Amino acid sequence: MRWLHTVAVACLLHAAVPAEYLLPGDVVPSHYHLKYAFDIDPATNFSYFGVVDISLNVKKATSKIVLHANDILIADPIIRSGDTPSHKVTGYKVNDTYSLMTITLDQELQQDENYTLTIPFYGNIKHGLDGAYISTYVDQMTKKKEYLITTQFEAISARKAFPCFDEPMYKATYSIVIGHHKDYTAISNMPLENSVSENALEDHWPWSQIEKKFKKPKSDFVWDSYEKSVAMSTYLLAFVVSKFSFVQSPSDLSNTKFRIWARPDALDQTAYASTTGPKALTYFEQWFNLSYPLPKQDMIAIPDFASGAMENWGLITYREKDLLYDEKQSSFLNKERVATVIAHELAHQWFGNLVTMKWWSDLWLNEGFATFAATVAVNHVEPTWNADKSSAVNDMLLILNLDSLESSHPVSVPIDDPKRISEIFDDISYQKGSTLIRMMTMFLGDEVFRKAINNYLRKYSYDNAEQDDLWRELTAVSKKYGVLPGNVTVKDIMDTWTTQTGYPILTGHQALTSLHRFEHGAERDQWLLFNHDMIAPYRVNYDPRNWQLLSNALKSNDYTRVPLLGRVQLLSDAFALAWTNHLDYSTALNLASYLQHETEYLPLYTGLRGLMQIENVLKRSPDYGAFQKFVRKLIGEIYERSGGLATKKIINGHDLNSVKMQATISSWACRMKVPGCEENAIQLYKQWMDTEKPDENNPYLEWTVTEGSGVRKQDVLPVIVNIIRSPVGYYVAKDFIYTRVDEIYNTFKGQYRRMGEMIKTLLQQFTTQRELDEFLEWREKNAQYLVDSKLAVNQAIENAQVNINWITKNRKTVVDKLREFSTALKRNRTHINLSAHSAAISCNVQISTALIPLYLHFMKN
Template sequence: MGWSVLLSVLYAVQLVTSQEYLLPGDIRPTHYDVKVVYDIDPTTNFSFYGLVDIAITAVKSTSKIVLHAQDLVISNGGIRIIGQTDELRVTASKLNDTYNLFTIELDRELRRNQSYLLTIPFSGNLKPGLNGVYISSYVSKETKIKEYLIATQFEAIYARKGFPCFDEPMYKATYTITIGHHRDFTAVSNMPLVTSSNENELESYWRWEQISKTFSKSKSLFVWDSFEKSVPMSTYLVAFVVSKFSYVDSPPMLSTTKFRIWARSDAINQAAYAAEVGPKVLTYFEKWFNVSFPLPKQDMVAIPDFSAGAMENWGLITYRETALLYDKTQSSFLNKERVAEVIAHELAHQWFGNLVTMKWWSDLWLNEGFATFMASLGVAEVEPTWRADRNYAVDNILSVLTLDSLESSHPVSVPIDDPKRISEVFDEISYRKGSTLIRMMTMFLGEEIFKKALHNYLVKYSYQNAEQDDLWRELTAVSQEYGGLARNVSVKEVMDTWTTQTGYPLLTVSRDYSQNSLTVTQKRYLALNSRSPTTSSWWVPLRVLCASDAQDSNEPIEWLAANEGVTTEHRFEHGADPDEWVLFNADMIAPYRVNYDKGNWELLIAALNSKHTSVPVLARVQLLSDAFALAWTNQLDYNIALQLANYLKRESEYLPLSTGLKALAKIENVIKRTPDYGAFQKFVRKLIGETYFKAGGLATKKIINGDDLNSVKLQTATSAWACRMKVPGCEENAIELFRSWMETDNPDENNPIPLDLRRTVYCVAVSRGSVLQWRFVLARKQRANVAAARDALLHALTCTREVWILTQYLEWAITDETEVRRQDAAAVIVSVTHSTVGYYVAREFIYNRIQDIYNAFNSEGRRLGGIIKALLEQFTTQRELDEFLKWRENNSKYLEDAKLSVNQAIEKATVNIAWLNKNRRSVVERLRELSK
């Protein structure tokens, strides 16, 4: 049985046999009144006391109330349930730790359709970690004092750590939040502040005499901030931050919504770009959706410790510092692009995810796919010269084509049988494939139809939950108003083939050169082509582009229907002469690969090597990606792929060049520890050497065309490759730039290395240097006040070849209060694993210290899974894989929450080993020939 079939069967069995992870649905909350007081003081272990009043309605008669709670101390005697006429008695309460279900048993039944008020007191101590309500810290650059703050991260299932609640996305309710804190701090939440008082808001249950037993300060030093009642929303969007941060206001003329950007006082001068971009993007989205942003304000906060890139809490978006703050003297152009992209992504969530929310995490892609797609439009609006709509589309599709070629991938709409599995689907399939499919719909429906249908969808399901079929209905309805799709197919028929199936199709095209026709077949493309074929098929949008009309073609979309081209060939007509090439998917409308007959490949190679601009940019990207992927799986002769890549010597566009280099990186990955690596380096030197020098290289102390993002990316990419491939002068120039920095009077303020070249220069210098260079970088990281600069330095420290230093660095990553912050720990381990010497050090570290790694990440499956992937994707021998499989058997309990990632990692390793056994010799021989 194939992996994909087996996984589907397992999902089905689990869904049928197990629903105990879900709340029973007997009770629905309508409003929460949450009151919590925090003592932000390490001497009290950050103790807190809280009280939540939940207005509930009984959907059906029941004598039990089941909701969620985790890491909270709840006194059975303090729980109350009051009906419209009397109070019910609580007979017992218990907590199921497996799914964090908190069950309250009553002396009699709640009556169907009746309303009640449930009151639960709770207390506890904030724990280390990056989810729930947690403590973050930083050292003030001015006072040198360590400051603490409280932040929240409730997505996906961590609101239950903040207060007892119905912690599933379909249980929407309104919220009134009151936060008690020391008066030196400021609290912000989803809604605007209404009042601040000195009265104990918990007096109905928690007397101050009780609170003062664990609090370090007197009642007179505390204030209570109460916030406006929220709009209806899911628990995972509730948020608050209690800090000593400063803020800047956005210019009021940019948006009718009040914007504030919050950060450490030392870093608030880095908030100007976010303050400008945020309101512009929000205003653009309001016009695009034709739906107003429903809240009166939007706060955006940079948190020193943050697990993800950002979190879309309604009205209070939280970010990593690198994703919100930008300093033009310390942050690179790519950092600036990242800030704009993340801001646009989170603001898109205010509609997709917040206003309309998926019913269950199986349809996470409705949140993340739309936010990823809309981010590209938002950035393109505020920074039009960056071409974000095109560039992000390419990045997304190429990423999808890689991951989704594994049998251990998963559908976009994925069954989830255990809440612990939710974090694993926050991956490239939900984000990038989701975005790719949404872009595909805009292209085959047309933007006018798409926008109108989305408006209808957002209005119809505002403050409610929806699933993908609800979206399909709205899209189909508007499409039919405009005449419908070709072949009378519905949006659901098309899109279900893309969202409910794993993978994507490979189209095989064979031309009849005498009849101006071609035939097409489809089957699933798999990285392990030797696996048994699947029966999957798709509705595939097609445009056939010919050489004669390549520059102005606007051919209508044709459809290859599901099941067409599966058992028999499907025939198409075209207008190309026998000596002209034809191309499918030239605009990359959908995620699929195309293989042509040898004659057509040769025509394409000739065109690229004579005048590559005669083939559109996106078509060049697709051709390079397809050719190398098909050669990788032995479905195309490597001679064709490498001849195709030969034209890259003359490529001046970043997208095709980077695509070709990424394809070559797969070969590099599997031969870099073999005697043949020198032949590979020689081939790539010949391929990129001239482009490297034309782009500016590392020979000068500036970016040649620093105002053009394409040029900056081209110079950055070619410089990194040139140094790795030993292009003469590259490493020497990097070392010289780094030396001049070390000799600067004030290196923390005066850095002569061009911003976007620093990662390359740092890594080369540390790799080629000694402990002296490593300690210099460490000192700069310790003093850096800009997160983007600190991030580049953090990465550079992993480039050393000193084994003892790498071992120490890995140790820091899993130890509290070291040079590695908790948020960066996984990235450090992954980066060491990818380095030349670090691979061997990290492998032993992971094998020997898995329990400590597991504990350091609080069993967070996504981050642990990423580490395992980084290790196994570099395996090249069966011995390495066998050793891992044996180790996995003995340590399975630590990998339980990372099963999907581990399976994908094993499959990637298997692919690598198979490729080496079959292709190494022939590919290296061809590389040597082409290098002459």
């Protein structure tokens, strides 16, 4: 029999990007000669001057040149053919809505001819987190505040630093010249070619055009010129001007010159990165079978940085905590994070930099692949961490939750407004993209997959590609090796996963009946388990008999007979299905009761994650005590077994499973009032404890919107969301958001995706219709602050409504079951003898549904 019960979502068609947002393509750049003079002095308000010479090729005769510019002051442009001015500029203007600069000429540029467009520009470098911006730190030796200039151009902020063709498909080469005070050091994507005094280049600068607006560089300026770059998209250009120092990696780790830059006080925290980076880069060269194309790789820790890191080609910028690691003070989890982020950014040097998506609709080709490849590299660099399993679980749990919302989006998503690009830098593009790539490696095989990726990278090197280009290369190699049957293509399989929202749910009772027809000696106590390696994103529901058999297997002395990832999948499915009323909570809680004896982190994390959904809607209710009692009995033995808080043996060891187990259990133990945990926590972390009463003038929230408070812009969101998640802090934070939204919005300027993340966290706490109605009324009055966060806000509203519906339908029933299972939970393992012939058998089945073909891997005992 076939599986008849599936849930799928209709395809979403790619919408064309409106013409008013896109460059017309009549002229395209081939090379930028970009020169800057920076005055890193607060007394001059960090003034700068620049001039860009853009080499243009005319694809279609036109009397207009359209490119991007945003928040920069423009002097008179010049158009030349060779060294001679060829056309008169009759006017130029910038459309602020679309960030488009239109230059009008007195006559047409001729098709297939080459010209040079020169645009002087100037302004002041601002304190921010995108474009070219000012970052600060305090030198611990001199106690002096120091300034640096750094960049963040992805996705559409190169236009804030210089006039350019700021779409990923307009690749060009770059020659960069940076003028700065001699006390500073400048670095860019390419190696330094030469450094000269101020007089050597002064004649090449059109000072007369801006002499009233910009003071000429001082006599102690130097001019640094960098080697010509390879062809790349504007968002990958980068430079940093600072007083930083660097550590160079040992030459035996990589054929590429590798340097780690940081403020002088943090240089002693670069050792781990200086070995991990070169190891990962060398591994990727072997894995992609393609050499790293640049002569050097710099990685630099920036004090003020919005995201985790940015893959600028040859100059990767990082938030400090994602590059620096202090062996004496940093946690083992910090080390894991550093390794993962480094590997992710280095994977981009091929997938994203060498080959780039044509438009942001296929962002997942960049981010999904880098997320997947990072796991592969970390597995190589740190083989004892089991990064493949950990990543598979984390990715799957994230996307199965987010992608169940109607307001989710496809992996390959239409982007019809550049202002919405930041919204898709989310778990769907990263984690679902990674999961789908992992799924492909499983059904195509590692050899076929890697050969196809190598072909793809070589074919589209220094160029742009679309999703279908990748499918063609994968199909060609698959056919050569006979992996795919008949006329089936990778596109046939994968488009169903990438162009539509959601995932299937399979009901397993028909499958069980079907299998019994073929297994003539099948016993009544044999269980069936689908997706035990978490190969593909789908959920499975079983008939009550099979759920009970699986619970018995988990509560037996030999629960590891159910594979590690199989235990994860069962717990995830059970709690998700119960949350959506597809499964009775008795089944989910019965299944989870085995966790008191679980010794592996990933199943425990998954089970507690399922319980967290219940905690979230009960923690501000009188029923929270019943929930706490159940979890106390569930994890009490594990807490004792892990040694409680701050066990030096584990913290200083290299058993990542134990470290994660202890961190997770300790956090839960204190929240659930496990005896002794809170007392120990207060002694260790007293200064970080929540106050017992709401403070209407909470200083932490006030600091987030106060300039000079010491809270960096990058840390504003974590401060607010952590206060929101506190049962007491929630009320204070909600009032703060509702009454100070204008200040929060200005603080997030240039990073408006963070507004959406803040709202999502707030609405995750909602449990009443009154709270949601209050928010909806507030949203109507403050819509201007949420215009760039529509997707996140819609997801937040949907999640809040799910919480409210759950409370209405399930609260009493679930609380009663929690009390029932609290009484039933015992410290001693339930002894269940499995069938003597219960050896696991793995099977492969291909199912074609109307919308999604599934390659299923299941096992039976």
